[in-house]
Amino acid sequence: MANGQQVAEENVRRFTTWAASRTDDDFRNMATRGVLSRQDIAAECGFSKSALTQNPRIKKALKDLEDLLRERNVLPPLASDNQSDAVAATPVRQPDSSRQARDAERLSHLERAYAAVKAENEELKRQLARFTVLREALAETGRLLR
Numbered sequence: 001m002a003n004g005q006q007v008a009e010e011n012v013r014r015f016t017t018w019a020a021s022r023t024d025d026d027f028r029n030m031a032t033r034g035v036l037s038r039q040d041i042a043a044e045c046g047f048s049k050s051a052l053t054q055n056p057r058i059k060k061a062l063k064d065l066e067d068l069l070r071e072r073n074v075l076p077p078l079a080s081d082n083q084s085d086a087v088a089a090t091p092v093r094q095p096d097s098s099r100q101a102r103d104a105e106r107l108s109h110l111e112r113a114y115a116a117v118k119a120e121n122e123e124l125k126r127q128l129a130r131f132t133v134l135r136e137a138l139a140e141t142g143r144l145l146r
Contacts, residue, residue, distance in 0.1 A: 012057045014045045019065055024074045029096055034076045035066060 002010070018041070022030075030037050041062070042049040052058055069075040138144040 008051075008055050008057070011045070011047045011051045011055055012061070014047065015041075015058050015061060018045045019061070024069075024072065027069055027074050031075055034078065036062070036069075036075070 027036060030040050038049050038052050042052060052062060066075060070077055135144065
């Protein structure tokens with residue numbers, strides 16, 4: 001079993017690999033309130049969100065990454081930064097058409113599945129009512145096995 005230092009090293013390696021594999025558009029879509037979404041980062045890297053704040057190497061690497069993204073105008077400047085209005089007008093998040101298409105497809109699939117389950121439920125209720133009547137008739141005539 002790995003000790004805490006080995007886990008920390010593995011998490012740093014995962015974070016640096018993840019950061020290197022992303023494009024500016026990926027980072028722009030991940031931006032929330034002027035910073036990268038910690039929850040999304042942790043989920044994509046495969047470790048807990050607390051690793052981003054408790055591991056000093058990941059914390060520093062994330063700060064450096066966000067500073068670099070601000071320099072490249074991928075993230076908006078911090079409120080304390082006094083930069084031009086042109087940089088402040090940089091779009092933070094652009095709608096992802098592929099994500100919208102996937103969501104729409106998933107929604108239509110779920111609606112079809114719901115309709116099928118609802119129809120099956122109605123059929124089973126109808127059968128249950130029919131067999132309940134048959135069971136009562138058999139119980140009254142004494143032919144029902146106990």
